Amino acid sequence: MRTCVGCRTERAKRELVRIVRLPSGDVVMDSTGKLSGRGAYLCADGTCWTLALRRGALERALAVPLPSELRDRLTSGALDLTQGGTRGT
Numbered sequence: 253m254r255t256c257v258g259c260r261t262e263r264a265k266r267e268l269v270r271i272v273r274l275p276s277g278d279v280v281m282d283s284t285g286k287l288s289g290r291g292a293y294l295c296a297d298g299t300c301w302t303l304a305l306r307r308g309a310l311e312r313a314l315a316v317p318l319p320s321e322l323r324d325r326l327t328s329g330a331l332d333l334t335q336g337g338t339r340g341t
Contacts, residue, residue, distance in 0.1 A: 254293045257309040258300030268293040271322075273314040279322055290314055298333030301326050
């Protein structure tokens with residue numbers, strides 16, 4: 253079980269999207285769930301993504317600022333999810 257940094261709901265790891273800070277310091281979406289590094293999890297729900305970005309929860313959980321391209325990708329993914337589109341990964 254993992255906790256979404258947006259809504260603080262516990263879910264199975266497979267139900268969440270993982271964002272990881274790699275040992276190199278880069279921050280990326282981890283589609284495999286197996287990359288080494290510090291991870292933060294988000295529900296596959298656009299409102300959680302928007303909430304986490306607005307509150308700065310990802311930056312706090314990963315202890316680094318999000319790169320602008322990842323922030324943009326998460327914002328557009330949240331919009332897709334909210335509008336019933338496919339998962340924004």
